[in-house]
Amino acid sequence: MAERDTTGAEGAGTEAPPDRKRMRSAARLGAVQALYQMEMTGATLKGAEVEFESRWLGAEIEGEQYHAADVKFFRRLLRAAVDRQAEIDQLTDAALVERWPLGRIDPTLRALFRAAGAELLALPTPPKVAINEFVEVAKAFFDAGKEARFVNGVLDHVARAAKPAAFPA
Known part of the structure; x- marks a missing residue:
């Protein structure tokens, strides 16, 4: 018997219900934050999962209520980003101009590219x-529209390399 996909990922041409869509968006934002924290503090994958699931996802922090997140989707993004980081970084580097390799990119953007790459791959x-979705996440972190346009361009390049069949000629 085939295993049923329980990620909640939309299939081609389908839309997730609004609550599920919001929870997946919150999971994406949480994955970016967790990947950033892991890079900045050296936290382990398990440590980041535990901290974000218990303290951040769906919590009220400093008077601001964070949306509840799809925890299973959060874990899949985070784990895929860690497991496939070398491949994701290579695809992202190929999308960047030579003067700006991934190592010179803002760490928040680096975390975003890794989470997005995980979802794409x-x-x-x-x-x-x-x-x-990840362009929207970029807007949550950066005020200027230039970062959102930059994210859009890089992720378009990564997506075309990762899933060429999704982009008919």
């Missing part, structure tokens, strides 16, 4: 959905 989400 490891989950069945349509590339355009993943790109749009």
Whole structure:
């Protein structure tokens, strides 16, 4: 018997219900934050999962209520980003101009590219959905529209390299 996909990822041409969509968006934001924390503090994958699931996802912090997140989706993104980091970084580096290798990119953007790359490589989400979602995540971190346009361009390049069949000629 085939294993049923329980990630909640939308199939091509389908939309997730609004609550599920919001929870997946919150999971993406949490994955970016967790990857950033792991890079900055040296936290382990398990440590980041435990901290974010118990303290951040769906919590009220400093008077601001964070949306509840799809924890299973959060874990899949985070684990795929860690497991496939070398491949994701290579695809991202290929999308960047030579003067700006991944190591020179803002660490928040680096975490975002890794989470987005994980979704593009490891989950069945349509590339355009993943790109749009992570452009929105970029807007949560950066005021200027230039970062969102930059994220869109880099992720488009990564998506075309990772899932060329999704982009007919």
